[in-house]
Amino acid sequence: MGKKLVGGLFAGLLGAGLYAAYQKLDEDKKNRMKKNLREKSDELRDRAVDYAFYANDAMNDFKDVIKDEMNNAKDNVKDASSKFSEKAKSFDDTDTPQSDQPTKQQDDIVVDATEAFKNSGIPDAADDLNNGVDEQPKSDRPKASDAANPDEDGSQK
Template sequence: MGKKIVSGLVAGLLGAGLYAAYQKLDENKKNQLKRNLREKTDEVRDRAVDYAFYANDAVSDFKDVIKDELNNAKGTVKDASSQFTEKATTSKSQRGADDLNESAPQQDDIVVDAREAFKSTDSTDSVNQSTTSPDSSTNADPSGTTSNDDPSLDPTTPDHDHSQDK
């Protein structure tokens, strides 16, 4: 608080000294001093107005940049959303097709007839297995061929030596 009092007294003495010096000046010097003071205040005012315009332009530019970035972000989000939706619908349709395929009866199942699996065979003979599908019960005919067109399902073709299994 003591510093405030001292600084107030110094400011008062300085102001009183400046006023006394001003009163001692002649009229030409007083007018010139007034003109110089007006010019300086006009310059400061012009600079303040210029800086206000600069600030206004900067804020306007900033708003434009933000608006452009938001529009870009919205476009990116829309693109990503449409791609996601497209992938989701594609995946859903593929999943639906897979579900339909899984619900359809499988034609490649191998069913072993219990009578033929347990019939006694010589150690030199291979086990004669018949293959059937769940829909049709095709057994091997006496010639040893099946009604299936796939030669890999032919029971007479030795895929595996069953004599070593015993």
């Protein structure tokens, strides 16, 4: 708060001093000073108006450039869209049979596991049953329960 008070007092004293100096001038010098002040303020006002017009012109130019770029972007998107739709139509035309062209007969693909693994070399369940360990008929093979119970003479069946 002390700085504001000191600054206010300084501005007041400066203003009072300038006013006292102005009052001590003769009328001819006062008129010249007023004239110079008006000329400077008129020049400053003209510059401000010129800069406002420059800024307005620059903003209008910027808007025009943006509008042109947006129109170019729209045209590019429309061109790309039309090219894509033409390619899509030509793609559909080649895939769809025409009425004047004969239609191709296409076979369905059917995958059967027996056909697929026929020559693969992988044994199937029927091969395991046919290729027994000792090639004995089932009736001659010893049972697992017989191996645990030996005969009276101590031999295995």
